[in-house]
Amino acid sequence: MGTTTGGVMALPLQAAMAHAAEEIEAALDALLPKAEGDEARLFEAMRYSAMGGGKRLRGFLALEGARQFGVSRQAALRAAAALEMIHAYSLIHDDLPAMDDDALRRGKPTCHLAFDEATAILAGDALQAHAFTVLAEEGTHPDPAVRIELVRGISKAAGPRGMVGGQMLDMTAEQRATPLDEPGIGRLQLLKTGKLIEVAVEAGAVLGKAALAQRQALAAYGRELGAAFQIADDLLDATATAEQLGKAAGKDEGAGKATLVSLLGISRARLHAEHLVAQARGHLESFGERAELLRLLADYVVDRRH
Amino acid sequence: MGTTTGGVMALPLQAAMAHAAEEIEAALDALLPKAEGDEARLFEAMRYSAMGGGKRLRGFLALEGARQFGVSRQAALRAAAALEMIHAYSLIHDDLPAMDDDALRRGKPTCHLAFDEATAILAGDALQAHAFTVLAEEGTHPDPAVRIELVRGISKAAGPRGMVGGQMLDMTAEQRATPLDEPGIGRLQLLKTGKLIEVAVEAGAVLGKAALAQRQALAAYGRELGAAFQIADDLLDATATAEQLGKAAGKDEGAGKATLVSLLGISRARLHAEHLVAQARGHLESFGERAELLRLLADYVVDRRH
Secondary structure, eight states: OSSSOOSHHHHHHHHHHHHHHHHHHHHHHHHHHEEEEEETHHHHHHHHHHHSSSOHHHHHHHHHHHHTOOOOHHHHHHHHHHHHHHHHHHHHHHHTTTTTTTTTEETOOOOOSSHHHHHHHHHHHHHHHHHHHHSGGGOOOOHHHHHHHHHHHHHHHHHHHHHHHHHHHHHHHTTTOOOHHHHHHHHHHHHHHHHHHHHHHHHHHTTTTTHHHHHHHHHHHEEEEEEEHHHHHHHHHHHHHHHHHHHHHHHHTTTTTOOHHHHHHHHHHHHHHHHHHHHHHHTTTTTGGHHHHHHHHHHHHHHHHO | OSSSSSSSSSSHHHHHHHHHHHHHHHHHHHHHSSOSSSTTHHHHHHHHHHSSOOOHHHHHHHHHHHHTTTOOOHHHHHHHHHHHHHHHHHHHHSTTTTTOOOEEEEEEHHHHHHSSSSHHHHHHHHHHHHHHHHHHGGEEEEEEHHHHHHHHHHHHHHHHTHHHHHHHHHHHOOOOOOOHHHHHHHHHIIIIIIIIHHHHHHHHHTTTTOOOOHHHHHHHHHHHHHHHHHHHHHHHHHHHHHHHHHHHOOOHHHTTTTHHHHOOOHHHHHHHHHHHHHHHHHHTTSSSSSHHHHHHHHHHHHHOOO
């Protein structure tokens, strides 16, 4: 590892991610309520925030996880779309004035500015519920045991002991008497973003009824990848411009947020991320050629520029 | 119908509801995360809003629906608790400053006042996710097909084409050029409260693997009951005091909200509710003695004083 950085080798990955993003966009378009009728404003806000942007990292991971086991693309795309609905809902709520109070997301005004606060709260709530409806419907997998395992895993990763718990830690971290130490920050980030990234790639294994060892290997890959991704995100926040990010930059330092970057410094944080990437790739050893995009993705997350 | 009102006949119902409320409280206590660790504030807010109050109408309906088919009490209580988590989350978000901006709920300060806005948003989000985790776990039913059918039905009733859609209609109703007419109000209320009440009693039939006709009869009962319940709620808002309600009274008129009470007047609205109650009881004809509490409940919803 470490040799396939940035340039030529990343091209097939970028093409694959762009293609997956288009497929996920089409799936979201088909699965989200059309913006018509008396509730049009709600449906419009759901579409505004869930569609038309983002790297679709979680959706891509579900698709690539599923591809390892020959899962039908249509089924995998429903899981990918559901994961992106959950992610989009979390961004809408995180951006609210009472939370991070952000004005810009994916290069456009945040949901509560494009619509209003009440609509943004409801659009987030509706996206979460709708994600579970999509997972629960038969099109996602003919076997109900597979569908309920997706609901269980994803709701857990998104709930109080996952994403929402992590967001709560993030909100309270700034008010702590003693700032978070390295394990504390690691746990915050595992909950806030790691668990959903982990469960995304694991969802592919669940859809493919993978053997336990393979499912666990993919989950472990996702866990390391998620941790590396978060450090990369914090590095970008510290070094990139708002224009490059499509959202406000330098926010962490401004808000006095403890990140591994603020704690370790830029170069040691980058080293740590590269170490995580090596570990992530290690978990893919038993996978063959088919996992090549997942390997490239691990390199990509620390090398990306936006 | 119509003879078993208010007084003596309602006693067994009130005792049964009080007993069910205690059981649901115990189930919530066991199923919600304990208020400890770094996320204690989040868990505390979830417990504050989900526990210690409310009629537990949705939970009681799930329990009584399940009892028609001999479902184990423990399984039914998990479904009941999950429904009450969804209901509690919707109340937390409805009470937010950007929504109804309420200060009092179930006789105590609303979640965002007892904690803060960010915590209230997150507690609502976490309760919704956690409800689906509880439904998805094996303890709810050994058959995954039953569990996924609960997730499907409840997420749909709670989502954009159910509860959240209804709340959106409610928020926009006040800004309409032409006020909602009777069918428009009916649809708003069906979405906002009706569908979750319907799916609650239907969940009992799903848990009991009831024949389709019986499941549909229970659902139809729930639909009429929900509509009657909403009118009764609006009647109470128009006639009771805040002390009786444990929340602000006279809010609908103050906010210029269109309800069937404001449209039809108090006595015609009451007549309409009684008609719905008769229809609700009609759907229980094929059920025997065991459905007696559901029949009494239909009478009770229009006769209750708080």
